[in-house]
Amino acid sequence: MKKTHNINIGNSIVHIEEDAYEMLTNYLNEVKNHFSKSADDFEIVTDIENRIAEMFAEILAAQQKQVINIEDVQSVIKQMGSVRDFETLEDTEGEPEVSSHYNSIRKLYRDTDQAMVAGVCSGLGHYLDIQTKWIRLFTFLSIFIFGAGLLVYIIFWIMVPKATTRIEKMEMRGEETNLRGFANTHLHPLAEQSRGFIAGFIQGIGEFVQGTGKVVFKFIVGGIIAFASFFLLALIVVLAVFLGLWSSDVQNYFPISMVNEEYLFPMSIAAFIILFIPLLGLILFSIRVGFNGRPVSKVLSYGLLLAWIAGVFTGIFYVARVSTEFKEGAEFAQTTPLNSFPVYSLNINKARYFTKEDSLNYRIDATRYKGRKIMSSLDDDFNMPRSISFRMEKSLDGKVSLNTAFKSRGKTFEVALKNAQNIHYDFLQEGANLNFNPILHIPKMANWRGQEVVLVLNIPVGTEVRISKEFNRYLNGYDYWNCEHDEGSQYTSWIMTETGVKCKFEKEKNDN
């Protein structure tokens, strides 16, 4: 019993056995390829197909049977002639026939006949014409480069189809899939190729020179695959970090500090899926374009698409949830009176002063509390966007004071207010020196909710303020550089007038 196909050739329906069908398809493809160079290829191929159909009809009528078998196809092809026979009668001027010499275009398949695991290495061996053991060795070694080899192996496993039919096996080995090759494999089916490494290497170089263009293309595709695989790997590592497989405090750093701790897990999974699937798709597509014309299986591609959509929706859902945490805003202000001096210096001080409350929070011995000062580390800078603004205003009552407004957002007004109250900001007056901290602090493990501090320094008219260079770098909103009196100076002088703060140097110039 044999499986048969129904084919429509030359507008007539023919029943044909599977192996015969394979052979005929192969032959017709070859013919089409051969004539595709000429302008009238369609007409020629149609003529040939019609003639073949006619021959089939004759055979069926003569032998009184219903199905075309492989012998019939062979006899028809013999009569019609192979592409090689056509070539002898056509223009061979100009380019010498490279193709007749080494015609085989290999295709990448998994060779499950000689597989150690899934036949990826032996398949690649056939494809690259390198002995499989070298590929295996290379793959094995590359597993130790952060498991890259393993990942690539798995991707190839998923992506590359295994060679099942005879034609595929022949394509894999680079045997000619025309009739000569077919006849050869008929005689000794899939005879083991035993070529030495050096011979293979030399032939490989020959092929390389022949198809440099193709090779370059494949290199590019290979590069894309390698890059994408690397990113994929990195993504997996990042996911592991986010899921807390290694102890880390990512959730204290800015963009992530927005996300509530309980959302972090689903959000990282969603983000992972959203990024992972396109990358995987890119790799699969590159493999398809670069190495093998086979599409990804429908189940796999639709599955990936669905997973991606699900990831996107989950992501949107959680982003929406997080954004509701920013719905309401709250603000409260406190005013600190300052001792008055005719001249103030504004400086930056990164040290962190602990209140008694803080000391209790951090379990520092409260009984011996005497105004602690902790030198804070600079990498706190990345905790959140710089969210402190500073300005100077004219004091109406002639007193000097610092008005500190704490702002935050939250799901409800109460939550927002609580968030605002949790802001810790360090300011210290040391005589005429006003020391400001360039950053604000929120409790550890608290989320970023747009916390802000607005500092307003109220000073009476005529008070001079010296803004240090460093202060300017962190907090100043004034036009520092235009007010620089002499270049080496570490500060610029400003003075409060009836109409607001003016550059002292500019003002004196105007007054004169």
Added chain:
Amino acid sequence: MIAENTQTQMRKGILEYCVLLIISRGEIYASDIIAELKQAKLLVVEGTLYPLLTRLKNNGLLSYNWVESTSGPPRKYYILTDTGRGILKQLDTTWEELSYAINTSRKEADNESKKPTNQTES
């Protein structure tokens, strides 16, 4: 390679001439042309004829009629056009010239190749 190339060129021209000659006798089906060419040992496989016929037709030397067939799809029956006839006449003269040239050249070559062999034998 060079010999092959020359052979191909020669055969190509002659095949074309023969095809035109065969078709000039009247409407004919491709496989009948092939049968004749095979008999004349000029052609081994059918596939080579179709591109040739298509090319001749596109150059205006041939035209064809569709004829219904009892076994299979309708067939193309080829016929010579007036242009084809004109060209065939030109080819006839060319062929006579060629065969004259070849006969003469070969005679000369034969004579010359005989002389030295005779000398070595004697």
